[in-house]
Amino acid sequence: MPPSVAIIGGGPAGLTAAYRLASTGARITLIEQSTSVGGRLASTEFTTQPLWLFGCHTATRTLLSTLNPGNGRLLHPVQPEFFLPDSRIGRLRRPWLPAPIHTVIGLLSCRNLPWTDRWRLLSFLERIWEGAECLPSDLENWSADEWLKAIGQSDEARRLFWNTLAAWMTGTHLTRLSAAAWVHTMQPPFLGSRADAQLDLVAATFREWFIDPINRCFDKADAVIRVGLEAVQLQVEKDAVTAVRLRDGTTVQAEWYVMALPHRRLQALLPERLLTNYAYFQHITELCDVPAITVHLLIQGRRPAPRLILCGGRSFESVALTQVEQGTSILLAAYGNDAVMSRPDEELARSALGQIHAIVPDAKEVAHSTTIARHPAAFLSLHPGSRALRPLQRSPIRNLLVAGAWTDTGWPSHLESAVVSGTRCAEIITGQRR
Numbered sequence: 001m002p003p004s005v006a007i008i009g010g011g012p013a014g015l016t017a018a019y020r021l022a023s024t025g026a027r028i029t030l031i032e033q034s035t036s037v038g039g040r041l042a043s044t045e046f047t048t049q050p051l052w053l054f055g056c057h058t059a060t061r062t063l064l065s066t067l068n069p070g071n072g073r074l075l076h077p078v079q080p081e082f083f084l085p086d087s088r089i090g091r092l093r094r095p096w097l098p099a100p101i102h103t104v105i106g107l108l109s110c111r112n113l114p115w116t117d118r119w120r121l122l123s124f125l126e127r128i129w130e131g132a133e134c135l136p137s138d139l140e141n142w143s144a145d146e147w148l149k150a151i152g153q154s155d156e157a158r159r160l161f162w163n164t165l166a167a168w169m170t171g172t173h174l175t176r177l178s179a180a181a182w183v184h185t186m187q188p189p190f191l192g193s194r195a196d197a198q199l200d201l202v203a204a205t206f207r208e209w210f211i212d213p214i215n216r217c218f219d220k221a222d223a224v225i226r227v228g229l230e231a232v233q234l235q236v237e238k239d240a241v242t243a244v245r246l247r248d249g250t251t252v253q254a255e256w257y258v259m260a261l262p263h264r265r266l267q268a269l270l271p272e273r274l275l276t277n278y279a280y281f282q283h284i285t286e287l288c289d290v291p292a293i294t295v296h297l298l299i300q301g302r303r304p305a306p307r308l309i310l311c312g313g314r315s316f317e318s319v320a321l322t323q324v325e326q327g328t329s330i331l332l333a334a335y336g337n338d339a340v341m342s343r344p345d346e347e348l349a350r351s352a353l354g355q356i357h358a359i360v361p362d363a364k365e366v367a368h369s370t371t372i373a374r375h376p377a378a379f380l381s382l383h384p385g386s387r388a389l390r391p392l393q394r395s396p397i398r399n400l401l402v403a404g405a406w407t408d409t410g411w412p413s414h415l416e417s418a419v420v421s422g423t424r425c426a427e428i429i430t431g432q433r434r
Contacts, residue, residue: 011039014260016422160312171379
C-alpha cells in the first residue's frame with residue numbers, strides 16, 4: 001500500500017514533495033499555517049517579483065515543464081545588463097561556442113571589468129578547466145572577497161562587478177559570502193555549457209504556473225490540504241516521529257513526516273532532547289538569514305522589457321523591468337545592505353526613482369504606484385562555515401525528512417534549492433534515493 005505522508009509547510013518545497021508523492025499514489029496530508037499555500041512567493045508583496053531561471057536550474061525547469069505542457073511560451077530569454085559608474089550599460093555576452101570558450105569570449109568583451117582583471121580571471125578559469133590547479137581545500141573558510149583578491153581581482157572589479165553579481169545570485173555580499181559557496185554557484189553558468197548559462201524570465205506568476213496546476217493535481221489524487229492550522233510540536237518516541245500536534249489540540253499521524261518549514265519555525269517544533277542529542281538539529285539553530293528590501297514602481301508607458309540590470313555601487317543592486325497591462329513594472333532590490341535597510345520608506349522611494357532615471361534617462365513618467373517591502377529573512381546567509389550547518393534532507397530520525405531552500409542542496413536559498421529539496425524527500429520516501 002502507498003505510504004501515508006504528513007507534510008508540514010505549504011511553500012515551494014512542501015508543495016513539490018506533495019506533488020511528487022501524490023503522483024505515485026501516496027496518501028498526503030499537507031498542513032499550512034497561512035490561509036493559502038505557496039509560501040511567500042505567493043504573497044501579495046511577492047506577486048510583482050519576476051522569476052529568473054538559469055538553464056542549470058534543471059529541477060525547476062523540469063517541474064515547470066511537467067506542470068505546464070508546451071511551456072515554451074512561458075520562458076523569455078533575457079541578457080543581464082550591467083549599469084556602469086559612467087552611466088553606460090554593459091553586457092556579458094555569450095556567443096554560440098562550446099564551453100568554456102563562450103565565457104572566455106564573453107569576458108574579453110565585457111566592459112565592466114578592467115583589462116587586467118579580465119586576463120587574470122581568464123588565466124585562472126583556464127587552469128581550473130584543464131585541471132592544472134586545484135582550489136584551496138579550506139575554501140569554505142575564506143570569504144569570496146578574499147578569494148577573488150587572491151586571484152588578482154582588483155578592488156574596483158570586486159566592488160562594482162563581482163559583489164553585485166554575488167548579491168543578486170546568492171543574496172549575500174562578497175565580504176560575507178563563503179568562497180566555496182560562490183565558486184559552486186558560479187561554476188554552472190561560467191564553466192558549464194552555454195545552455196546552463198541561459199537566463200530566462202518566467203512570463204507567468206508563481207500562482208499561475210506552480211500553485212494552480214499542483215492544486216488541480218491534488219484534486220485528482222489522495223491528498224488533503226489543510227490551511228490555517230499551525231503545527232506546534234513534533235512528538236517523538238525512540239527513533240521515530242509518532243505525530244505532529246497542532247495549535248487547535250488535534251494531531252496528525254502518518255508513516256512519514258516532511259518538515260518543509262523555515263529553519264527558525266522548525267526549531268520551535270523540535271523536542272529538547274533532539275536539540276541536545278543530535279548535532280544535526282543543533283546546527284539548524286546556528287543558521288542565520290540575510291534581509292532584503294524591494295521597491296516596486298509602476299509607471300505609465302511601455303518601456304523596452306523584459307530587462308534585468310545589475311547596478312554596482314548603487315543603493316539597489318538589481319533592477320527588473322517587465323511589461324504589465326497598466327504600463328511598466330519596475331522592481332528594485334537591495335540585499336543585506338545595512339545602510340539601505342535603515343532608511344525610511346520615503347527616502348527609499350526617492351532613491352529608487354533617482355536610480356531608474358539614471359538608468360533610463362528618457363523615462364520621465366511619474367510612478368503612479370509605489371510599494372516598499374522589507375523582508376527580514378529573504379535569504380539564508382552563506383557565510384564562511386555555513387555549509388556544514390545546512391542539513392541534508394534525511395534526518396537522524398528514521399521517518400523524519402527536512403525540506404526547504406535553506407537545506408543542503410548545493411544551491412543558494414532560492415527556488416531551485418526548494419524544488420530540489422522537495423524532490424529529494426519524495427525520492428527518499430519512494431525508495432528512489434538512498
